[in-house]
Amino acid sequence: MYSFFKPILFSMEPEAAHRLALGALRLSRPLLPLLSPLFQTKDDRLHRILFGLRFPNPVGLAAGLDKRGELAEAWEKAGFGFAELGTFTAKPQAGNDPPRVFRYKAQKALINRMGFPNPGAAEAAKHLTKLRFSGRRPSIPIGINIGKSKDAPLGGAVEDYLESLEALKDCGDYFAVNVSSPNTPGLRSLQEAKPLKKLLAALVKSAEGKPVLLKLAPDLEAAPLKQAVDGALSCGCAGLIVANTTLSREGLPPGEYPEGGLSGIPLKRKSLAMLRAVVKMTRGKVPLVSVGGIFTAEDARERLEEGASLVQVYTGYIYEGPRLPARICRGLLENPPPVQPTSKKGLGR
Numbered sequence: 001m002y003s004f005f006k007p008i009l010f011s012m013e014p015e016a017a018h019r020l021a022l023g024a025l026r027l028s029r030p031l032l033p034l035l036s037p038l039f040q041t042k043d044d045r046l047h048r049i050l051f052g053l054r055f056p057n058p059v060g061l062a063a064g065l066d067k068r069g070e071l072a073e074a075w076e077k078a079g080f081g082f083a084e085l086g087t088f089t090a091k092p093q094a095g096n097d098p099p100r101v102f103r104y105k106a107q108k109a110l111i112n113r114m115g116f117p118n119p120g121a122a123e124a125a126k127h128l129t130k131l132r133f134s135g136r137r138p139s140i141p142i143g144i145n146i147g148k149s150k151d152a153p154l155g156g157a158v159e160d161y162l163e164s165l166e167a168l169k170d171c172g173d174y175f176a177v178n179v180s181s182p183n184t185p186g187l188r189s190l191q192e193a194k195p196l197k198k199l200l201a202a203l204v205k206s207a208e209g210k211p212v213l214l215k216l217a218p219d220l221e222a223a224p225l226k227q228a229v230d231g232a233l234s235c236g237c238a239g240l241i242v243a244n245t246t247l248s249r250e251g252l253p254p255g256e257y258p259e260g261g262l263s264g265i266p267l268k269r270k271s272l273a274m275l276r277a278v279v280k281m282t283r284g285k286v287p288l289v290s291v292g293g294i295f296t297a298e299d300a301r302e303r304l305e306e307g308a309s310l311v312q313v314y315t316g317y318i319y320e321g322p323r324l325p326a327r328i329c330r331g332l333l334e335n336p337p338p339v340q341p342t343s344k345k346g347l348g349r
Helices: 002-010 014-027 029-039 121-134 154-168 187-191 193-207 222-234 265-282 297-306 315-320 324-334
Strands: 048-050 053-055 059-061 082-088 101-104 109-112 142-146 174-178 212-216 239-242 261-264 288-291 310-313
Touching: 002 014, 014 029, 014 101, 029 324, 059 324, 082 121, 082 174, 109 265, 109 315, 121 154, 142 154, 154 174, 154 187, 154 193, 174 193, 187 193, 193 212, 193 222, 212 222, 222 265, 239 265, 261 265, 261 315, 265 288, 265 297, 288 297, 297 310, 297 324, 310 315, 310 324, 315 324
Parallel strands: 059 082, 059 310, 082 142, 142 174, 174 212, 212 239, 239 288, 288 310
Antiparallel strands: 048 053, 101 109, 109 261
């Protein structure tokens, strides 16, 4: 089915195609319980328990696809074991001026410079709170990705992030701290040791026991990466997400490219290398979520074998279609990776 619609979607401007696809999913929500057997792979061997949460399978939706959190209840029926919504900021913002998403079909890649367009944390919380009390809240873990408002000064970043967390505290099962997007000026400077520790310590305290994860940039050199990882561990972060989009254009043909973060197949090598480095730094102390260039069950298995406990997809979902989570899960069942020590239950040989 997706093979029929994909040429139509890919003939459209990327953001227009994105809106159309999410709109179709929104309209089909009443049918999702009937259609879910096409997308879901249910098997106890896929289960994982991490951060005190039960994940029915290790394949998650990465932040950025459901930026407004409007389809939270749909992602479980779409076969995901968890879904990360946002990025949300304390203040509503439109994001950067379009065009701000660019496809590179031959390389199965995207460059985006979205700039966190979202309705603001308080408005997002209204919708998600209604969902929670409507009985339609999904049973899979829901992550809330929070970032800095563009207009908030770096000196006020802690207060800005805390405002988002406080507004959304009851809406998420875990919280991902985004200091690694390349599309908000100055944001990545928050990965430096001193501001990062200040930020994470405040968020972990405010979360009152709910898991806080740090999302890292793939462009960090070894020493800054070690500082960021050590800072996250010392502040009590429950896990790390490895990694965000990259400023590198490695994997694309020579030429001029727009500003923004690169994702997809060209990110695969860099993301995998960073995962291996972070595994050595953490030594199994916290679970790791691997994202970047995951398009197949083999890609996911490799990340799990290298030390990740969970994986996320975004660009792969766009290029490979809505049955990607099911294909990955079936592939993992056919050839199970080892269970990481930070996972209490799940796939194992």
